[in-house]
Amino acid sequence: MSEGVAGVVEPAPPNAPGGYAARGRRPLAHRAVWLGTAGVVALLVVLQVVPSTGLVNPDYLPPTTEILAALADRVQTPEFWVALGDTLLTWVTGLAISVVAGVVLGVVIGMVPFLREATASTIEFLRPVPSVALIPIAVLLWGTGMQATLLLVVYASFWQVLVQVLAGVQDVDPVASDTARSYRFSVLARVRTLVWPTALPYVMTGLRLGAAVALILTVTGEMLIGTPGIGKLLAVARESGAVPSMYALVVVTGLLGVAVNLLARALEHRALFWHPSVRGEVAA
Amino acid sequence: MTAAQATAPATAQAATRQATPRRTAWGVVRSVLYAVGLPLVLLAAWWVATADSESPFNPPLSEILATFGPTWFSGDSFADTRFVQDVLPSLGRLLVGYAIALVLGIGLGVLIGAVRPLRELAEPVLEFFRAIPPPVMVPVLMLFLGVGTSMRVFVIATGALWPILLNTVEGVRGLDPVLKDTARAFRFGRWGRVRRLMLPGASPQIVTGARQALSIAIILMVISEMFAARDGLGFSVVQFQRSFAVPEMWSGVIMLGLLGVLLSFVFRVATAAVLAWYHGYLRSQRGGA
Known part of the structure; x- marks a missing residue:
């Protein structure tokens, strides 16, 4: 089991970036911002020039300006904002269910050796089952409703959280655990003061991975099942041949993805302000 | 005499050798039980719960398995x-x-x-x-x-x-x-x-x-x-x-x-x-x- 997680667990021990990065960080960070902006601008220019010169059929890849114009059109329609709200609602609901269920079950299963052994094979078997395999079942059960997409979202992100929490609970220092026991900490006190702080970095990793996966499955469900949201708008734009609009929506999903990643990272940073992996960065 | 001498340590060895396999054999059985226990329980629950299901969306597990091959x-x-x-x-x-x-x-x-x-x-x-x-x-x-x-x-x-x-x-x-x-x-x-x-x-x-x-x-x-x-x-x-x-x-x-x-x-x-x-x-x- 630990093997399935080893690579994901953070911080990665052998080549974690150490204090070396600190040397001369300020001017280099400056350069990184500058170069990064240049990279984005270069990409936009290439995407503008390539279709305009006819290297790529502009019907398939409209120039950047056209995509941006379509995006500007879109954001002025109320249906866009309703769809964005739907997508975010499905995403956040699914993620919340997964995180709560994953943390509670992970802590319970992780703390009871019998449960851990008895569920290991089942978890290992169910986890790799692709959540999109459930699409037909979800459609039969709930049609195009939000529950159908939620099923996919929860199934996909739940395992991410659960597996991380299980790894986190197992990471509890045995000496600390024995100490807590000999001081007759109650189960709840042990969870609160020992298991939770140890597992929190893992929970945050699970949350970050789960958040990204949940967004993927939210959009997938909207595209394939027809649950209202950005993904559905995208599928409609494709069917009606509104190519620039389609690209604009792809850009929106990308921005949404970036926002989700940044949010998850910020949350991780905030929740783990006391953890060496975070404090090290600040101190350096 | 020589034969007895030869067999004595051999049996002792065999006994110790057997003792370890027996423990690991139990260990193997135990881990197999752990590995298949819950999946079997879940499958049985699915089987029983859908056994006489009339719902068109939830056909009995037996029917699903029967259609899998064909x-x-x-x-x-x-x-x-x-x-x-x-x-x-x-x-x-x-x-x-x-x-x-x-x-x-x-x-x-x-x-x-x-x-x-x-x-x-x-x-x-x-x-x-x-x-x-x-x-x-x-x-x-x-x-x-x-x-x-x-x-x-x-x-x-x-x-x-x-x-x-x-x-x-x-x-x-x-x-x-x-x-x-x-x-x-x-x-x-x-x-x-x-x-x-x-x-x-x-x-x-x-x-x-x-x-x-x-x-x-x-x-x-x-x-x-x-x-x-x-x-x-x-x-x-x-x-x-x-x-x-x-x-x-x-x-x-x-x-x-x-x-x-x-x-x-x-x-x-x-x-x-x-x-x-x-x-x-x-x-x-x-x-x-």
Whole structure:
């Protein structure tokens, strides 16, 4: 089991970036911002020039300006904002269910050796089952409703959280655990003061991975099942041949993805302000 | 006399030898029981709960299992079965797309990770591309490539690329500077540094990325066929659903599940060898601390 997680667990021990990065960080960070902006601008220019010169059929890849114009059109329609709200609602609901269920079950299963052994094979078997395999079942059960997409979202992100929490609970220092026991900490006190702080970095990793996966499955469900949201708008734009609009929506999903990643990272940073992996960065 | 002398230690030895197997034999039985216990309970619960189900959406498990064989493995000849016609081609596209993603991802990742200005130039763009949910690339690539095999392979490759690429970049970037300086001091050539320092050093991260990429690739294999295709596993499953062939549909879901489990098992066996040194290193670190 630990093997399935080893690579994901953070911080990665052998080549974690150490204090070396600190040397001369300020001017280099400056350069990184500058170069990064240049990279984005270069990409936009290439995407503008390539279709305009006819290297790529502009019907398939409209120039950047056209995509941006379509995006500007879109954001002025109320249906866009309703769809964005739907997508975010499905995403956040699914993620919340997964995180709560994953943390509670992970802590319970992780703390009871019998449960851990008895569920290991089942978890290992169910986890790799692709959540999109459930699409037909979800459609039969709930049609195009939000529950159908939620099923996919929860199934996909739940395992991410659960597996991380299980790894986190197992990471509890045995000496600390024995100490807590000999001081007759109650189960709840042990969870609160020992298991939770140890597992929190893992929970945050699970949350970050789960958040990204949940967004993927939210959009997938909207595209394939027809649950209202950005993904559905995208599928409609494709069917009606509104190519620039389609690209604009792809850009929106990308921005949404970036926002989700940044949010998850910020949350991780905030929740783990006391953890060496975070404090090290600040101190350096 | 000599015979007795000879047998005495031999039996003692046999006794001790037997004692250990007996304990491990019990250990094996125990772990097998643990491994199959819950799955059996769950299957039994499913079986019982649906035994006389009249609901068209929840057919009895016995019916699903009975349709599994005929659905996938019946035909005039083996080559005519759905397994060969739909499942194997899907699997083939998955593997080709995944292989392209691996080669491109690791190749570009090493390059971008090793050349700092290049990395700083590319990082925001790559982060953006990674953040795009891969399924939205299906309609985009359909414009260029239609709904044929190349579109599906491409969708898988472009979706699986980002986790591999970004993890490789991260792995190469995070290499221990002492190791880098050592390789330089020993005048490793460029290729020597890639092969003996960067690839092994970044392999834990690369494997992490490859694992995420594999599950994304499976998702994309399925949905590229559900979205637009005339054949393939994903198409078959959706077809069953649309024609309300519910037991067949369930058998397709099970087939997909089994494929996912099989692929993740193969992946684990393959990467266990690549990362044997790393797990040993982690163990020694833990033991040493």
